[in-house]
Amino acid sequence: MAVVPYGGGTSVVGGLDALRGEHGSVVTLDLRRLDRMTDLDPVSMTATLEAGLRAPEAEELLRRHGMTLGHVPQSFEHASIGGFAATRSAGQASAGYGRFDAMVTALTVVTPAGTLRLGRAPASAAGPDLRQLFLDGEGALGVITDVTVRVRPVPEVLLDEAWSVPDFAAGTAALRGLAQAGALPTVARLSDELETAIMGSVAGPRPPPGCQLVTCYEGTAETVEARRAAAHRVLTAAGATPLGAGPVAGWREGRFSAPYLRDTLLDAGALAETLETAASWRRLPELYGAVRDALTAALGASGTPPIVMAHVSHAYPDGASLYYTVLAAQAADPVAQWAAAKRAAGDAIVGCGGTITHHHAVGADHRPWMRAETGELGAEVLRAVKRTVDPRGILNPGKLIP
Amino acid sequence: MTAHFEPERPATRADDLPWARWGAPRPLPQAALDLLRSAFTLPEQGAPAVPAERVRPAESRLPETARSAFAAALGAEHVHTGDAARLARAGGQSTPDLLRRRAGDASAAPDAVLLPGDAGEVAAVLRVAG
Numbered sequence: 001m002a003v004v005p006y007g008g009g010t011s012v013v014g015g016l017d018a019l020r021g022e023h024g025s026v027v028t029l030d031l032r033r034l035d036r037m038t039d040l041d042p043v044s045m046t047a048t049l050e051a052g053l054r055a056p057e058a059e060e061l062l063r064r065h066g067m068t069l070g071h072v073p074q075s076f077e078h079a080s081i082g083g084f085a086a087t088r089s090a091g092q093a094s095a096g097y098g099r100f101d102a103m104v105t106a107l108t109v110v111t112p113a114g115t116l117r118l119g120r121a122p123a124s125a126a127g128p129d130l131r132q133l134f135l136d137g138e139g140a141l142g143v144i145t146d147v148t149v150r151v152r153p154v155p156e157v158l159l160d161e162a163w164s165v166p167d168f169a170a171g172t173a174a175l176r177g178l179a180q181a182g183a184l185p186t187v188a189r190l191s192d193e194l195e196t197a198i199m200g201s202v203a204g205p206r207p208p209p210g211c212q213l214v215t216c217y218e219g220t221a222e223t224v225e226a227r228r229a230a231a232h233r234v235l236t237a238a239g240a241t242p243l244g245a246g247p248v249a250g251w252r253e254g255r256f257s258a259p260y261l262r263d264t265l266l267d268a269g270a271l272a273e274t275l276e277t278a279a280s281w282r283r284l285p286e287l288y289g290a291v292r293d294a295l296t297a298a299l300g301a302s303g304t305p306p307i308v309m310a311h312v313s314h315a316y317p318d319g320a321s322l323y324y325t326v327l328a329a330q331a332a333d334p335v336a337q338w339a340a341a342k343r344a345a346g347d348a349i350v351g352c353g354g355t356i357t358h359h360h361a362v363g364a365d366h367r368p369w370m371r372a373e374t375g376e377l378g379a380e381v382l383r384a385v386k387r388t389v390d391p392r393g394i395l396n397p398g399k400l401i402p
Numbered sequence: 403m404t405a406h407f408e409p410e411r412p413a414t415r416a417d418d419l420p421w422a423r424w425g426a427p428r429p430l431p432q433a434a435l436d437l438l439r440s441a442f443t444l445p446e447q448g449a450p451a452v453p454a455e456r457v458r459p460a461e462s463r464l465p466e467t468a469r470s471a472f473a474a475a476l477g478a479e480h481v482h483t484g485d486a487a488r489l490a491r492a493g494g495q496s497t498p499d500l501l502r503r504r505a506g507d508a509s510a511a512p513d514a515v516l517l518p519g520d521a522g523e524v525a526a527v528l529r530v531a532g
Contacts, residue, residue, distance in 0.1 A: 327441070
């Protein structure tokens with residue numbers, strides 16, 4: 001019998017479909033009753049959270065003690081702690097707080113072959129890091145039942161600032177400057193020209209020219225001021241113009257609303273979907289154009305020319321993520337329509353040296369490109385791990401493992 | 403020395419996802435609607451979803467022996483084979499997931515939903531399943 005672990009139900013990569021594989025039946029293992037904070041260590045600044053806690057519930061528990069996780073993806077309202085761990089989640093404030101996989105210091109994984117408790121020190125040279133092997137196991141390598149994560153004090157200060165840059169190339173250069181100077185704000189999100197124009201025209205009568213960069217700083221008054229000063233030097237030198245806090249208010253207010261608006265778009269007969277990737281700074285310009293062009297061509301061929309807009313939501317010293325939003329009219333068979341577009345985009349991503357996913361994970365939908373990520377030997381390593389912990393292949397068949 | 407911490411549960415629970423949606427309907431801003439209608443030809447009547455009450459999953463294929471083994475491990479109240487529990491876990495939130503469910507397709511629904519209470523019960527479920 002197949003077993004599909006289930007947290008908040010927010011997978012966007014087909015990670016939760018109850019595929020039977022070679023089995024006669026399939027059960028969903030809903031972890032919602034694993035809903036406790038079992039430890040809070042104010043000396044080490046870590047908390048142990050059970051996997052079924054939803055993000056708002058975990059925040060409520062931590063804030064009772066003046067702490068926060070600072071993990072705020074768009075799925076925040078429903079997503080679970082176990083889901084964050086099992087998919088290597090990244091959030092809107094990951095520049096400041098780190099990706100979820102970087103916050104996890106220890107975890108418990110229950111597998112058909114036994115239970116692993118991994119992680120006993122902040123860093124270790126005791127062989128390859130098995131925590132990282134089981135993070136992003138997507139329920140195919142075991143069921144994560146709790147994680148110990150680094151926590152921070154609830155920030156004293158939140159400071160928002162929007163900037164305008166002349167174009168997307170200037171904006172990515174500015175983000176690269178911030179990341180390489182160690183001056184990234186807690187949130188740094190750069191919209192391309194089309195996303196800036198569309199968001200701007202919805203927000204008010206005069207859409208801003210160029211591209212908009214949203215920045216937010218969180219921390220103590222002292223750290224926010226220092227980081228802001230460092231960021232200002234980089235952004236001003238890169239030709240960015242400050243727009244004040246105003247435009248960020250709209251982003252803050254709508255930061256969780258996109259999935260609701262997608263429902264409304266689907267109701268209206270539109271197709272709306274997102275996809276994401278990441279690459280080195282050197283490859284990013286080519287990747288950015290290639291994915292947009294592939295989506296435009298594939299949906300054009302279906303008779304439904306799309307609007308394709310993008311933003312950079314995560315910047316690193318060596319590269320960045322790209323997050324695309326795609327809108328079109330629904331064709332007669334919208335599932336097939338999107339499948340063709342997704343195939344074209346995935347091929348373009350792999351062809352340009354990007355990763356098939358920066359933070360949505362693999363599930364069933366990205367599995368066709370996994371071999372391109374890992375190579376055949378890498379794929380065999382993953383299969384060998386799977387055979388060891390799950391010899392009968394009962395855990396989430398048809399997902400992740402190429 | 404480790405200070406003892408008494409485990410805590412949240413006072414407020416997160417909402418559950420409704421069938422084939424992220425949440426309660428929210429209107430698009432008028433400017434966004436205008437933009438959409440100028441860019442695309444959309445059907446006047448929209449593309450309404452099949453009402454949730456008309457969607458049924460296929461018959462559960464969970465063998466009776468497995469159901470009683472799960473009930474022994476978790477308590478019968480934590481083993482669900484009814485339509486509502488199975489439909490509520492029929493896939494995720496990708497647009498293809500939503501499009502299929504909106505069309506009334508519940509083929510991603512599991513045969514049963516199990517609610518373990520701790521890591522030991524998770525291990526017990528895997529023993530029964532394997």
